[in-house]
Amino acid sequence: MSIIENNGVKTYQGDTFSITMTRYSDPERLNLARNAARYLGKKDIENTRRPLGIVRQGHVPEIFRGEIVEFEFNDVSKEVYDHLVTYTTRNMRVAGGNRALTSDDFTLPSDKVKNQVNVYEAVSDSMSMYKVLLENGETPQVARAAMPIAAKLNTFVFQFNFLTLGQAVFKQRIWEKGAQGNTVKVVQGMWELVHSIDPDLWNTFYEWFGTPATEWTxxxxxxxxKRLSVQQVLEMVEDKDFEMSFEEWLNGKFGQQQSMW
Known part of the structure; x- marks a missing residue:
């Protein structure tokens, strides 16, 4: 997996798909800095560290709702599309869908598969029946009833604001356990793209909304x-633990996440 830049536009190349980041509204964090200053009543409107402090200190992160990232998705399956479209605070969706367009290929699941051959044959059979309906004159909207969920969609575009990405999309699809494999891969690509623009901002979102925050919860x-007392906690501490930070010890002892699935 890699990021390719062409004329200033970045594309994440996945194993069976690609994502192009067509817009990133505030790469230098200047608009966020101005809005953060207005929010807190400060005069230094060019302080680009202040938005990071708003995330760290738990202030209302409304300023991030005004900034957007636009992604163009290529060769992404219907399954992943359905997972992304659930975020109702996304700003924009542009998709031809399978009413006027048709799908020509499919992708296999990235989750644990017991019999790869059986899964491939089943999905392939479904895709074949979908194509048969098209070849026999059925409209795309009728034929799609037989189309597998693994079918790759034609290029579509989603635009998300920063807050939705940090609080919902990344949190639920890559920072918490349980998301389906293909969705994890695609959202990881989205993360790699925004992180390449402003690593400090997105690392801060990860620290306070991502895995560390989830583990602390x-x-x-x-x-x-467990209704643990201080004495019970102290009795769990072993000699080898004394060199660890207290946060690291607590996360190691109690912070392991379990998928609800």
């Missing part, structure tokens, strides 16, 4: 459920 849940 899990620590609190387990401690609360």
């Amino acid at each position: 899990e620590v609190r849940r387990k401690i609360k459920k």
